[in-house]
Structure formats: structure tokens, C-alpha cells
Amino acid sequence: MDKEMQPLLSVRNLAKRFAVKKDFWGRAKEYNYALNGVSFDIFPGETLGLVGESGCGKTTAGRTIMGLYRPTAGQVFLHGKELDVANGPDKRIQMIFQDPYACLNPRMTVGEIIAEPMEINGVYKEAGAKKQRVYDLLDMVGLSKEQANRFPHEFSGGQRQRIGIARALAVNPDVIICDEPISALDVSIQAQVVNLMSRLQKELGLTYLFIAHDLAMVKYISHRVAVMYKGSIMELAKAEDLYNNPMHPYTKTLLAAIPVPDPDVRADIALIKGEVSQNVGTGCPFAGRCPSASDRCWAEKPKTKVINGHIIACHLYV
Structure with a gap:
């Protein structure tokens, strides 16, 4: 997008936690952070794809931005002005839901x-x-x-x-949040719906946050793509750059899981190890499964940096 253009929607350090264990009186004893400091911008007329495996916090991000969930921390700005998402949805942000019948x-x-x-x-x-x-x-x-x-x-x-x-x-609306809008549809129908959304975007100047786990479809419809893991943004870049030159180890392994005709094409990419539930405390959320993790990854959460046009959170890059 044009660097001089101002973001239409800005998300800053958004966090959302859910109680996973309560005491006898119903007070929360343990929490799970579905979102942990998520930040990104969406520009007018843009589609930002938000991808990641199931349970990474994609849908929670969309619902919290819209105001369906009360955020634990963080801010959402629309046209540069902070939204009071804690008090419910704003009509300027609408959602297309996953299940078209429910x-x-x-x-x-x-x-x-x-x-x-x-x-x-x-x-x-x-x-x-x-x-x-x-x-x-x-x-x-x-x-x-x-x-x-x-x-x-x-x-x-x-x-x-x-x-x-x-x-x-x-x-x-100014922004439409698309919460996996094609995942419940037949493959042949998915393309029709995505083409309809693309046409409406061109005709009406719509702005989308497109949440999905179908990486091929996200690449097709998105201008930029953000990769999420355990409530944190691992990498964000232009769609073509992200798919052709992934930098974060998680992005690489996620793209390596896409079936291709020649299995030798991605034979040099190490597969994800371990389980999603592994807790790394204050370190990188991906450290427990990363094939390139070091001691620093376990001890310190990486700060976001910009390298070759990629916004990335990883200690491998200085």
C-alpha cells in the first residue's frame, strides 16, 4: 500500500484472555491468552489476510476488533480515532460469519x-x-x-x-471482517464467493480483514498477509513476498504444509515439532516447536522489526 496513505483500521497491542479454571466462588484462577499483544494496520480498499492453524486466535481477533468480545487490553482505531470496543459493536465494522446457516x-x-x-x-x-x-x-x-x-x-x-x-x-460499513467465510462451502462454491467479494471490493471500495486457514485462497484475495501463532503475529508482508520469500520459521513450515506436485520443492524445510500446548513462559510462543529455537527464544519474547519489507517477530533476524 502507499506509504503516505493513513490506515483505516489500526490495532495496537490487543490482548484477550479467557478463564480456563475457576475456584469454588467462580473467580478465575488460571487464564489462557487467546490474543497476546496483536498489532497491525489495514489501509483503505485493502484486504489483509489473517492466517494460522486452528486455535491460534484468528477468530478471537476478529470478534474483539468488532466488539463482540471485551478486550483485556489494547486499542482499536478507526479513521485515527479510538473505538470503544468494550461497549459493543460499532456499525462501521460489520462481519461475515463462518457458518452461513447458523x-x-x-x-x-x-x-x-x-x-x-x-x-x-x-x-x-x-x-x-x-x-x-x-x-x-x-x-x-x-x-x-x-x-x-x-x-x-x-x-x-x-x-x-x-x-x-x-x-x-x-x-x-467502513471495514468488513470476514471470519472464514468460505470454509463451510464446497470448493466449487468457494471460488464464486471469493470472486464476488473481490468484485464488490473494486466496485464499492471495500476494506476487508479476511480470516482463513486456506493459504492458497488467502494469497488469491489478499494484498498483505499476517501470520498468527498462539495469539501473536509472527510475520506480516505483501502476499506475494510472504509466499515467495517467507522469513519466520513458522511461516516457512506453514507454507511447506501446502500440497505441491513436486515433493522435493520443499524437502529442505524442517517440519514443526512438539505440541501446540507447550508453554514457553515469557519467550517466543513458537519456541517449543521451532526447529531453529535457541536459549534466547525460550527466555525472551522477540520484538517486532521490519526486514526487507517483512514485519517479523523472530530472534533469527537482527
Whole structure:
């Protein structure tokens, strides 16, 4: 992105912990940090991909930024002004959810589902304008206005996700958080939905945080990609640079897991060892599984630095 351009969304040192053990009185005794000092920027019209293995904190990051979770620490800025995410969602940030059926009220028609955010946020108050907005949104996502009176169970998975996209667009948001929006869909339908999102981004100037674990799809849709492990950002770079020249050991091993026709292509990359649950205390969260870990990695958490255009947290690079 243009270095002179100001970030649309900025996340600074975001942390979120959950109680994993409580005493007799219900007070928390032990915590698990799903997010541990996450920071990144998203620029206008950009798609930032957020990838990592299951349980790394990707979805928690999206939900905390949106205000569905109360953050333990950290700040979220939109247009340079801090959001009060502790007090709930801001209409300028909307979400496309993973399950296109569970997130739609089965007792409401598609028209009512898409109109609901407008009613909650007080936009398009006039009934005729609201109905026309619903019809326009259905047309944008490849559905017809005649389908507005149908219920979610009458649609396929791909069509339901299109409805979810239309609902997210209903109040003209500044940022859309896409929480693994294609993982529940058939492979053939995934490409259609991603192409729809790309087209809408170009036409409407949308800004996405695209959360996924499908690295190939993330590369296809994202301008930049952030790699997360155990609640921390390990590496962030332009999509092409990250895939062609990964620098962090975790990024390398993550990309090495992608199937390729020639197995010798990545034969020199050491595989991840150990278990995700290993605790490294104050050190690097990846130290317990890193093939290149040193004593320093166990004792000290690496600070973020910029090397060759990559934002990276690793002691291997000085």
C-alpha cells in the first residue's frame, strides 16, 4: 500500500484472555491468552489476510476488533480515532460469519434479515427506501428481489453466504471482517464467493480483514498477509513476498504444509515439532516447536522489526 496513505483500521497491542479454571466462588484462577499483544494496520480498499492453524486466535481477533468480545487490553482505531470496543459493536465494522446457516434467523425472511441492521442502526428509516435498499443488495450479491420473501432454509450454502454478505453491506460499513467465510462451502462454491467479494471490493471500495486457514485462497484475495501463532503475529508482508520469500520459521513450515506436485520443492524445510500446548513462559510462543529455537527464544519474547519489507517477530533476524 502507499506509504503516505493513513490506515483505516489500526490495532495496537490487543490482548484477550479467557478463564480456563475457576475456584469454588467462580473467580478465575488460571487464564489462557487467546490474543497476546496483536498489532497491525489495514489501509483503505485493502484486504489483509489473517492466517494460522486452528486455535491460534484468528477468530478471537476478529470478534474483539468488532466488539463482540471485551478486550483485556489494547486499542482499536478507526479513521485515527479510538473505538470503544468494550461497549459493543460499532456499525462501521460489520462481519461475515463462518457458518452461513447458523448466523441467519430461520424465522425471518431474507428481506427481514438484510433490513434488520438498518433498523437497529437507524439508517434507511423510510419503508420504501429500506425495501429498495434490500432489493439493491440482493442484486449486488447475485440474487433477485423475488427471493426477499423466502426463508434461509430455501437457499443453498453458497446463496446463504451471499445473504450474509448483503447483510454486512446493509449499513455501508467502513471495514468488513470476514471470519472464514468460505470454509463451510464446497470448493466449487468457494471460488464464486471469493470472486464476488473481490468484485464488490473494486466496485464499492471495500476494506476487508479476511480470516482463513486456506493459504492458497488467502494469497488469491489478499494484498498483505499476517501470520498468527498462539495469539501473536509472527510475520506480516505483501502476499506475494510472504509466499515467495517467507522469513519466520513458522511461516516457512506453514507454507511447506501446502500440497505441491513436486515433493522435493520443499524437502529442505524442517517440519514443526512438539505440541501446540507447550508453554514457553515469557519467550517466543513458537519456541517449543521451532526447529531453529535457541536459549534466547525460550527466555525472551522477540520484538517486532521490519526486514526487507517483512514485519517479523523472530530472534533469527537482527
